Amino acid sequence: MTKESSTGLAAITAAAKQAPGRGLPPVHLWHPEHCGDIDIVIRRDGVWMHENSPIGRAELVRLFSTVLRKDPDGYHLVTPVEKMRIEVEDLPFRAVTMTRDGDDLVFTTDVGDQTRAGPDHPITVETDTVTGEPAPRVHVRADLEARIVRSVFYDLVEMAEERDGRLQIQSGGVWFPLGPPGAGVE
Structure with missing residues (x-):
């Protein structure tokens, strides 16, 4: 550089x-x-x-x-x-807290941004090909996303429902898949 x-x-x-x-x-x-x-x-x-x-x-x-x-x-x-x-190195922000506001999930990043998960701010969970661990993220703004920290992901998994053979969480009227039952809790 x-x-x-x-x-x-x-x-x-x-x-x-x-x-x-x-x-x-x-x-x-x-x-x-x-x-x-x-x-x-x-x-x-x-x-x-x-x-x-x-x-x-x-x-x-x-x-x-x-x-x-x-x-x-x-x-x-x-x-x-x-x-x-x-x-x-990974994503620019980390979603360090999450609260429920009615039916919505509101994430706060390590730099103070707040984002309400929904159709414009999806939650995405990919699986790390090397470790097999879930790699959850939430859209914050423009093309910027936040990595959802492990403790917040555990909270999401606890609130999730099993639908169509997958753990899913709802926010902003949208269901977001988190992974198979047992995801992130091994």
């Missing part, structure tokens, strides 16, 4: 701060040229690293997460004038 200039990191921070309290910046409307890679890695465990050191300020991680976008060539931090590729 190439080292970013301090203006690149400063520009990302400034762009992310542009709309405090008004929601997420409109990264889907920004189409700057790719200016290189920035030495930021989102590890599999959800820790954001910059130049091999954890980014310790949760507010800064949240700020960067608001200008994160997934493009066909990978994950990028995007501003109106810069686009810098970062590395993501």
Whole structure:
């Protein structure tokens, strides 16, 4: 990876701060040229690293997460004038809590996003081909997803019903398959 200039990191921070309290910046409307890679890695465990050191300020991680976008060539931090590729080892977010709101399941990510599972925010469970373990995820926004942490997946399995020979959970009027009976609880 190439080292970013301090203006690149400063520009990302400034762009992310542009709309405090008004929601997420409109990264889907920004189409700057790719200016290189920035030495930021989102590890599999959800820790954001910059130049091999954890980014310790949760507010800064949240700020960067608001200008994160997934493009066909990978994950990028995007501003109106810069686009810098970062590395993501698994998925950019982790769904660390889940609550029930009526018939809906609401997930909260490690960066504070909330997503209500349903037709626009599906729960997907793939099976790891190497370990055979379930790899659950939930759609958060745009092309960004969160890995559902093990404890939250166990909660989903406990609430699930057996339908058509599979464990399924309902949210937002949609049934999502979690796996065969006994999935995730071995």
